[in-house]
Amino acid sequence: xxxxxxxxxxxLIGSLFFAAVALFVLLRLLPGDPANALLPVGATPEQxxxxxxxxxxxxxxxxxFGSWLHxxxxxxxxxxxxxxxxxxxxxxxxxxxxxxxTLAAFVLAVLVAVPVGVLAAAxxxxxxxxxxxxxxxxxxxxxxxxxxxxxxxxxALRLRVLPAGGFPxxxxxxxxxxxxxxxxxxxxxxxxxxxxxxxxxxxxTLEVLGADHLRTARALGASPVQAMVRHGLRxxxxxxxxxxxxxLATTFLGAVVVESVFALPGLGGLLVRAxxxxxxxxxxxxxxxxxxxxxxxxxxxxxxxxxxxxxxLRRGAS
Amino acid sequence: xxxxxxxxASLALVTAAGLLAACGDDGGGSSGGSGGTATIQVxxxxxxxxxxxxxxxxxxxxxxxxxxxYEGLFKLTDTGTVEPLLAxxxxxxxxxxxxxxTLQPDVKFHSGKALTSADVKAGIERVTADNSKSSRKSNLExxxxxxxxxxxxxxxxxxxxxxxxxxxxxxxxxxxxxxxDYTTTADGTGPYKLGQWKRGSTLTLTKFDGYWGTxxxxxxxxxHYFTDATALNNALLTNAVDVVTSEQSPDALAQFSNNSxxxxxxxxxxxxxxxxxxxxxxxxxxxxxxxAVSRAIDDKKLLNSIWGDYGTPIGSMVPPTDPWYEDLTTVxxxxxxxxxxxxxxxxxxxxxxxxxxxxxxxxHPTAATFLKSExxxxxxxxxxxxxxxxxxxxxxxxxxDFTATMQEHVNDRDVVFYGNxxxxxxxxxxxxxxxxxQAEQAKTADGxxxxxxxxNKTIAEQAASDWLYLYxxxxxxxxxxxxYPVNGLNAQFFAYGIVKS
Numbered sequence: 001x002x003x004x005x006x007x008x009x010x011x012l013i014g015s016l017f018f019a020a021v022a023l024f025v026l027l028r029l030l031p032g033d034p035a036n037a038l039l040p041v042g043a044t045p046e047q048x049x050x051x052x053x054x055x056x057x058x059x060x061x062x063x064x065f066g067s068w069l070h071x072x073x074x075x076x077x078x079x080x081x082x083x084x085x086x087x088x089x090x091x092x093x094x095x096x097x098x099x100x101x102t103l104a105a106f107v108l109a110v111l112v113a114v115p116v117g118v119l120a121a122a123x124x125x126x127x128x129x130x131x132x133x134x135x136x137x138x139x140x141x142x143x144x145x146x147x148x149x150x151x152x153x154x155x156a157l158r159l160r161v162l163p164a165g166g167f168p169x170x171x172x173x174x175x176x177x178x179x180x181x182x183x184x185x186x187x188x189x190x191x192x193x194x195x196x197x198x199x200x201x202x203x204x205t206l207e208v209l210g211a212d213h214l215r216t217a218r219a220l221g222a223s224p225v226q227a228m229v230r231h232g233l234r235x236x237x238x239x240x241x242x243x244x245x246x247x248l249a250t251t252f253l254g255a256v257v258v259e260s261v262f263a264l265p266g267l268g269g270l271l272v273r274a275x276x277x278x279x280x281x282x283x284x285x286x287x288x289x290x291x292x293x294x295x296x297x298x299x300x301x302x303x304x305x306x307x308x309x310x311x312x313l314r315r316g317a318s
Numbered sequence: 319x320x321x322x323x324x325x326x327a328s329l330a331l332v333t334a335a336g337l338l339a340a341c342g343d344d345g346g347g348s349s350g351g352s353g354g355t356a357t358i359q360v361x362x363x364x365x366x367x368x369x370x371x372x373x374x375x376x377x378x379x380x381x382x383x384x385x386x387x388y389e390g391l392f393k394l395t396d397t398g399t400v401e402p403l404l405a406x407x408x409x410x411x412x413x414x415x416x417x418x419x420t421l422q423p424d425v426k427f428h429s430g431k432a433l434t435s436a437d438v439k440a441g442i443e444r445v446t447a448d449n450s451k452s453s454r455k456s457n458l459e460x461x462x463x464x465x466x467x468x469x470x471x472x473x474x475x476x477x478x479x480x481x482x483x484x485x486x487x488x489x490x491x492x493x494x495x496x497x498x499d500y501t502t503t504a505d506g507t508g509p510y511k512l513g514q515w516k517r518g519s520t521l522t523l524t525k526f527d528g529y530w531g532t533x534x535x536x537x538x539x540x541x542h543y544f545t546d547a548t549a550l551n552n553a554l555l556t557n558a559v560d561v562v563t564s565e566q567s568p569d570a571l572a573q574f575s576n577n578s579x580x581x582x583x584x585x586x587x588x589x590x591x592x593x594x595x596x597x598x599x600x601x602x603x604x605x606x607x608x609x610a611v612s613r614a615i616d617d618k619k620l621l622n623s624i625w626g627d628y629g630t631p632i633g634s635m636v637p638p639t640d641p642w643y644e645d646l647t648t649v650x651x652x653x654x655x656x657x658x659x660x661x662x663x664x665x666x667x668x669x670x671x672x673x674x675x676x677x678x679x680x681x682h683p684t685a686a687t688f689l690k691s692e693x694x695x696x697x698x699x700x701x702x703x704x705x706x707x708x709x710x711x712x713x714x715x716x717x718x719d720f721t722a723t724m725q726e727h728v729n730d731r732d733v734v735f736y737g738n739x740x741x742x743x744x745x746x747x748x749x750x751x752x753x754x755x756q757a758e759q760a761k762t763a764d765g766x767x768x769x770x771x772x773x774n775k776t777i778a779e780q781a782a783s784d785w786l787y788l789y790x791x792x793x794x795x796x797x798x799x800x801x802y803p804v805n806g807l808n809a810q811f812f813a814y815g816i817v818k819s
Contacts, residue, residue, distance in 0.1 A: 036711040044456075045716070054449070083368040084501055093517060149548070156556050164552035166542055169520040263542075263549040265518030272545055273518075277367075278708070 245301020
């Protein structure tokens with residue numbers, strides 16, 4: 001287990017470093033110049049040069065990368081080129097929106113997907129099994145922002161039961177309106193996420209249902225449900241855990257996408273704006289935090305899987 | 319059996335969560351109260367980058383803070399006139415080089431410090447400083463020195479006559495000279511002080527009780543920021559905001575115009591959509607060719623297809639709120655037959671082809687397609703080259719590497735760009751350059767106006783560019799609201815007069 005942990009941690013750190021390099025290089029390959037976003041129309045070439053010097057974008061790429069890594073090592077994410085404000089606090093200020101949104105959407109997606117997926121598999125021979133599967137298929141094809149707009153039209157504009165977007169100025173100071181503001185975004189992300197989850201759960205369940213040990217349990221007199229609960233679920237859980245970890249990461253990214261539809265002050269809004277302004281430190285900061293989250297969740301997922309099924313650990317260590 | 323229970327339970331949970339959330343009010347974010355106790359909820363797409371207008375704060379900082387939190391010696395009103403604000407009086411020397419300002423007495427900053435001449439000096443110097451990113455910096459380069467003989471008097475000496483000096487001062491915020499952080503805090507003399515700025519979401523202004531002038535007619539303002547126009551309009555439809563400062567989505571107007579709960583005002587903007595030729599490059603170095611292209615395009619039809627009944631054809635670079643405005647829509651007006659004649663006279667009887675660099679965001683792609691079909695009718699073939707805003711800036715604006723392009727110019731009083739042959743238009747007319755320079759040196763506003771009118775007429779006749787139309791400035795507000803600015807000149811949005819019934 002310890003050997004596995006050490007190796008897996010090394011891989012995690014290596015991936016993070018690789019992600020940082022890739023991020024840095026890809027961003028610099030984009031056409032455009034942050035100095036342009038900063039200066040008004042009418043700026044002279046001298047002003048543009050001065051702005052570049054001030055921003056540090058006139059330095060060579062290796063030099064820029066070096067200073068960025070150096071800052072990162074001290075947990076300093078740099079300063080926004082545009083707002084001249086530090087990036088770290090900017091990101092942490094957005095987490096009270098993005099983190100609850102992600103977690104709530106994830107829990108809701110699991111609550112919907114597990115029963116529906118199991119049902120779609122267990123009742124594959126009835127009419128509604130395939131129908132549920134087809135709905136899930138359809139759900140995968142639906143873009144989250146479109147679903148968001150649809151929900152806003154129905155629940156906010158027509159029925160007037162929920163706000164159409166925005167977040168209270170005092171944040172979670174008054175939890176009621178804050179929670180309310182998150183309902184539609186959470187449902188949007190959860191519905192999209194649950195669609196793909198349902199198919200995983202269904203496939204995993206079908207595999208287990210066809211397994212020999214389950215047939216044996218049935219032959220020994222257990223009802224389908226008893227057999228499923230006693231012998232099936234645990235075996236189905238192993239692939240589902242790794243999928244869940246992956247889905248949690250995807251939910252996070254889904255939340256980031258949906259934020260701009262609902263005008264939420266989360267990481268997504270920050271990212272969209274930073275991209276349009278070529279604000280490299282902010283883009284790098286948000287992407288790095290997102291990438292790190294995805295990698296760490298994947299790492300924890302792997303660990304959980306090995307705890308659930310120790311056989312994997314032996315296989316992994318050999 | 320268990321499976322069914324599980325499903326029932328989870329469905330119940332989802333429904334319960336939805337109902338629970340629905341129990342609140344009707345989604346409104348509008349604070350209660352009316353008259354002087356109401357807080358006005360304003361929706362905007364222009365969030366400040368930071369709170370400093372000399373450090374790249376952007377359009378949003380002008381909208382929220384200009385006139386509301388910070389004040390200048392003078393102010394540009396919503397109708398385009400310049401009025402004294404913190405300057406109680408001003409005297410100009412006969413040679414036009416020395417300005418002596420006397421300050422309003424008993425003016426206090428939000429921090430409690432009294433306004434003195436040192437603060438005025440600091441305010442002007444912040445704009446002209448080396449690291450200033452103010453778009454007004456070049457206008458104030460004529461400032462040679464600033465003296466403060468006593469606390470209430472400021473004497474500014476210019477290196478040359480500048481008739482626009484007073485107007486330019488309306489953009490200069492008078493700041494507390496002892497303030498340290500201008501990017502996240504604010505200390506002005508305006509009717510509101512800065513409350514909370516929740517980045518990515520809201521900026522709150524609260525009424526300042528110690529204000530020296532007429533106090534604000536409401537308790538405060540909350541600016542709500544949206545990156546998405548649809549989300550912004552939805553916020554207005556659900557009463558989460560009371561007013562949208564500048565409607566950018568023509569398609570959204572129908573849902574408000576057929577509804578008595580909302581009022582739409584069609585104000586005058588200063589934003590012009592230009593078909594800008596590179597006047598230094600063939601074939602647009604020929605006046606006849608530029609005139610031909612201008613006459614081949616039906617501007618009214620274009621405006622109508624994009625904005626419906628909103629917006630104004632202007633026929634020149636000068637918007638109606640500039641003092642030297644004249645209706646020049648009849649100069650090079652739509653006339654395809656004469657366009658063909660002009661082409662023949664320019665030696666291009668069979669037309670020609672050119673590439674149009676078109677920014678990739680609305681309304682440029684639509685307008686470019688329209689131009690292409692209009693020009694095809696007189697034998698001109700257009701190749702549309704779609705580029706990003708950044709590419710535009712580098713390729714067109716900096717390198718002048720283009721034949722023709724489309725762009726919007728947002729500022730007022732910007733006809734003076736045509737006096738600079740090095741500007742990306744490449745328009746080089748000695749007489750116009752002289753007139754524009756002389757206008758700035760004029761002794762009276764009337765003299766300035768006469769010269770700029772003359773210059774603008776020449777520019778329009780020579781079709782230096784084709785001015786397609788003036789954008790509408792559309793404010794959509796709840797019918798309960800009154801007293802808001804409708805023109806929003808240079809993105810200012812004075813909030814102190816707004817009343818909610």
